[in-house]
Amino acid sequence: MAHQAHPFRSVLYIPGSKERALEKAQGLAADAIIFDLEDAVAHDEKIHARDLLKKTLETADYGPRIRIVRVNGMDTEWGRDDVAAFVGSKADVILIPKVSSAADVQAVADLIPDVPLWAMMETALGMLNAAEIAAHPRLTGMVMGTNDLAKELGSRFRPDRLALQTGLGLCLLAARAHGLTIVDGVYNAFKDEDGLRAECAQGRDMGFDGKTLIHPAQLEIANEVFSPSAAEIDLANRQIAAFEEAERQGLGVAVVDGKIVENLHIVTARQTLAKAEAIAAFRAS
Numbered sequence: 001m002a003h004q005a006h007p008f009r010s011v012l013y014i015p016g017s018k019e020r021a022l023e024k025a026q027g028l029a030a031d032a033i034i035f036d037l038e039d040a041v042a043h044d045e046k047i048h049a050r051d052l053l054k055k056t057l058e059t060a061d062y063g064p065r066i067r068i069v070r071v072n073g074m075d076t077e078w079g080r081d082d083v084a085a086f087v088g089s090k091a092d093v094i095l096i097p098k099v100s101s102a103a104d105v106q107a108v109a110d111l112i113p114d115v116p117l118w119a120m121m122e123t124a125l126g127m128l129n130a131a132e133i134a135a136h137p138r139l140t141g142m143v144m145g146t147n148d149l150a151k152e153l154g155s156r157f158r159p160d161r162l163a164l165q166t167g168l169g170l171c172l173l174a175a176r177a178h179g180l181t182i183v184d185g186v187y188n189a190f191k192d193e194d195g196l197r198a199e200c201a202q203g204r205d206m207g208f209d210g211k212t213l214i215h216p217a218q219l220e221i222a223n224e225v226f227s228p229s230a231a232e233i234d235l236a237n238r239q240i241a242a243f244e245e246a247e248r249q250g251l252g253v254a255v256v257d258g259k260i261v262e263n264l265h266i267v268t269a270r271q272t273l274a275k276a277e278a279i280a281a282f283r284a285s
């Protein structure tokens, strides 16, 4: 399914084994949901979670929220059967964990036709191979797995995420070079609103489309931070108007609020307006 115009400000993980959470998510303000069969599900719950999720996707109404199923790795005893279970289902996307190479994407592509694939970017090798992974023709999105990445790197949590910056940047570059959606990692302290807001702002300023979340209490902040603000929308409109006026006068540069506006800034301004429109359309649907 084409979902480029869809917002991905808030992407909520739900353990596939949690019936109450699966039901509750039908009314939550998430742009997309990751139905997890991987790390949020205990080993002896794996088969039950897969069956429950399959049944839930057939019967529940998640409205316009994008339905993403995170399967277990193809090197586990569950991975291939997970993928097979969602062939021809209502899953909009299959999310592959711990992708380290384009071959990891191809292994899932071989099992399920047509459905777009997303990659969890969370291994050291995955960071080094981000460009070849992003170039895979079936891949339409990336999700940062910052917990696994920190584990692999041996890094400590810091509010500025210094140790993760190289990986975040490499994946962002790869995603943008190939026109993919890319969503930032989770903020584990789900009761810490200020910390979440700061980390969302960092991800937004870097260029991520949104943030993955683990609790409904995190939705509002992510939706707010990753939406264009009223001031940004106003500025975009004024930049476009000023630039069009400059062009009418045969000029290639306008000045708005003391700053130059050229063609490239108009591209950004139009993207801001398009994002605001996509969010409004999503809210209205």
Ligand SMILES: CC(C)(COP(=O)(O)OP(=O)(O)OC[C@H]1O[C@@H](n2cnc3c(N)ncnc32)[C@H](O)[C@@H]1OP(=O)(O)O)[C@@H](O)C(=O)NCCC(=O)NCCSC(=O)C[C@H](O)C(=O)O
Pocket: 012, 013, 014, 015, 020, 021, 022, 024, 025, 036, 039, 040, 120, 122, 144, 145, 146, 147, 148, 149, 185, 186, 190, 214, 215, 216
């Ligand atoms: C973190 C939690 C275990 C907390 O659960 P709980 O103690 O039940 O929370 P609350 O009592 O505050 O819940 C209040 C109500 O909200 C519902 N709820 C809770 N979480 C979710 C959710 N994720 N989606 C939908 N609904 C949710 C509860 O059912 C309560 O409802 P009600 O009965 O009406 O009051 C829990 O939030 C949780 O399990 N979160 C998800 C954890 C998860 O998925 N982890 C895996 C992804 S993180 C990761 O692996 C990223 C990556 O791979 C990496 O490496 O970084």
Ligand SMILES: [Mg+2]
Pocket: 039, 120, 122, 145, 147, 148
């Ligand atoms: Mg992970």
